[in-house]
Amino acid sequence: MLVAQAGGAGSFLGALVLPLGLLAVMYFLVLRPQQQQLQKARDFRASLKAGDRIITSGGFYGTIVSFDGDVVHLQLSPGTRVKCRRDQIVERQDDGTEATESTSESSEKSSEKSTKKGA
Numbered sequence: 001m002l003v004a005q006a007g008g009a010g011s012f013l014g015a016l017v018l019p020l021g022l023l024a025v026m027y028f029l030v031l032r033p034q035q036q037q038l039q040k041a042r043d044f045r046a047s048l049k050a051g052d053r054i055i056t057s058g059g060f061y062g063t064i065v066s067f068d069g070d071v072v073h074l075q076l077s078p079g080t081r082v083k084c085r086r087d088q089i090v091e092r093q094d095d096g097t098e099a100t101e102s103t104s105e106s107s108e109k110s111s112e113k114s115t116k117k118g119a
Contacts, residue, residue: 045086048072053093056084061093 048054052064054074062074062082070086 044092045089048086048089048092054089055091055093057088057090060084 048064048067050064050066053061054064055061056074060074060076060082062076062084065073065075065081067073067086068083072084072086072089073081074084075081
C-alpha cells in the first residue's frame, strides 16, 4: 500500500512537469519578446521632441510642432497642421541624404548582379 501511494505522488509531479515546461517555453519564445518590443516602442515615443521628423502609422510624413498630453501637433507641409495621437507615430524619419545614398547603392548593386547574370 505504501508503494502505491508513493507511485501516485510521483506520477502527479510528472504530470505537472510537462505543462510547466510548456509555459516556460511559451514565456521565453512569445511573451518576453513581445513585452520587450512594447517597452522599446514606449521608450521611442517618450523620446520624441518638437522638431523631430516622423512617420505615422497612416503613412504621413511630418514634423512635430508641439505636444498636448498624448496628442501631437504635426506639420505635414507649410501651412498644414494636424493632430495625431502619440501612439500612432511609428518611426523617426532619417535625413534624406542617407536614404538616397542607400537607394542608389542598392540600385547599383542590382544592376551589377543583372550584368553578371547576363554574362
